[in-house]
Amino acid sequence: MPDHPTSPASWAADLRARLDSLRLSPAREAEIIEELSQHLDARYEELIATGVAHDEARRLALEELREPDTLAHSMRPLRQANVPPPITPGMRRRFAFADLWQDVRYAARVLRKQPGFTAAAVITLALGIGANTAIFSLINATLLQRLPVANRDRLVYVWRGNVGGVFPYPLYASLRDNNRVFDGFAVWGGITASLNADNVTDLVQGVIVTGNFFETLGVRPERGRLLSREDEATVGGHPVAVISHGLWQTRFAAQPDIIGHDILLNGHSFTIVGVTPPEFRGPQVGGQPGLYVPMMMQASCVHPAQPIRAR
């Protein structure tokens, strides 16, 4: 005896066969089967009420589904008919990018539903990333980055006393003259000077250096010459300056005739004798001094209290 079609289960097999080619979620498929079964039930009962026999009523009701593939064909363009298969832990993924998109959407939905958690997570991540970035920047500047100079593996910083301790010039001169440890012993000190060139004044960062500074570091000039031991003979007697590649490019518009150009530093006349190469950015990683002046010109460039470091 055939099933009585007034229960949803009696149409389920027919409907499931017609929906099988779609990628419906199991829950959605069950809903559709329930809804369409009710329609077929109503049609069946309507036919029975008009005196049609049970089998004929069932056949006529199923005609509502038309051809076997009509329902699937009409539903295939729908979003609900293209649900990605559920992700089963341990199963090999067949559609990696589709799964990824599903993961992203799921994460977005969860985050949207829990704004407090989302805010806490975002703040935690922001602080964590910021702290890591700051620490990495410090490590990068102090441990990873290295000076682009010759024989940098053999370079050492020398301080007097604590880290950053300064040398009086006579002590430096004594160390230099009695040095039996290092190949060279050069000294520099940071300055901030008022640079006047072509009637335009800027405040620039620079360094005063001993005559063997560039020689010790093995730096070669890009243009002109660098400072040498001859620039360390007489106190106040060497009004020459070397400028950095960056300053030459930005402040002097890369003038080809920059060598011999006169400038004023803190109101004192100096002559540019050379340009450092672009890769050389000063004696310390992270620093970018714009000009280099002989140590003997300290009185013209630096306040006596400013520190001088040695290496």
Place this chain on the structure above:
Amino acid sequence: MTAIDRRMLDRELKKGSAELIILSIVEPRPRHGYEISKLIEAQSSGQLKFHVASLYPLLYRLEERGWLHGKWVEKPGQRRRRFYSLTAEGRRVLARQRDTWKAFVDAMRLITGVDHA
């Protein structure tokens, strides 16, 4: 009208007008699928008939577009049924489609000389 003529009329009328028909049927109040199909058949004097295989995919499409809202309703002693109601967006779309359809019918009437009975 022959059976072939009726089938052709049924198919041609549904083209481009199925959405307008469904939206119009559920405009007064929420209705379930079987009720919608019977109303279409009755109000068109049997000229139009939506089968299960065409009616429900259309309802689901309109629901995905946000023009209809489907909701399961349970009543004591009865199986739950899914009722479809017009959303605010669906109501706007219905008004636009009515205007378009009216303009089309007016144009057809002017061209063909066919008038309402």
